[in-house]
Amino acid sequence: MKRHDFMESDHWNYLIQIVRDPRDAIVSHTKEMAFDAFSEKLSVEVEAWLEHIDRFEKWDPSKRINIRYSDVTNRADWVLSQLEDFLRLARIDSVESVEAAAAGRSALIRPAASTPSSPAVLFPERARMVEEKLNTVRPLEDLESLF
Numbered sequence: 001m002k003r004h005d006f007m008e009s010d011h012w013n014y015l016i017q018i019v020r021d022p023r024d025a026i027v028s029h030t031k032e033m034a035f036d037a038f039s040e041k042l043s044v045e046v047e048a049w050l051e052h053i054d055r056f057e058k059w060d061p062s063k064r065i066n067i068r069y070s071d072v073t074n075r076a077d078w079v080l081s082q083l084e085d086f087l088r089l090a091r092i093d094s095v096e097s098v099e100a101a102a103a104g105r106s107a108l109i110r111p112a113a114s115t116p117s118s119p120a121v122l123f124p125e126r127a128r129m130v131e132e133k134l135n136t137v138r139p140l141e142d143l144e145s146l147f
Helices: 022-030 035-058 069-074 076-087 097-102 124-137 140-146
Strands: 015-019 064-068
Touching (some): 035 140, 064 069, 064 076, 124 140
Parallel strands (some): 015 064
16 A cells, blocks of 8 residues: 555554655655745755664664665666565566466566656756755765655
8 A cells, every 4th residue: 555654553564665766755755836836845844754764774674674665766677576575476577467466476477667757857946955854864975765
């Protein structure tokens, strides 16, 4: 289930977190905003991104996996292999998801990789602002291993 918030009623055994470079994630999420509105919302966005990272880091390391968004878009086969290992699913290469599910195997289908334009490249000033704000709270280089 894709969700950005945890609820008190959540009791999951495992956590799969897909982490995107915060410069891209925040700029992408706010790219439709006027620049003034972006500036006002920046602190809230950075805080929310860091909360996700803090939550992940507190989770039992044996029951969590971090997937880089850049790997999802550039190395989908590798990511699916990592997920299959983590979830202890049998590997499949070229079978339809319905057939895989019926056979009790992984229903993860390997999509063609795409390479979208990076929001940080398209909006460099906003990306710079995100980086500056992050660095005031937690140095970006401390987080880079995650994305």
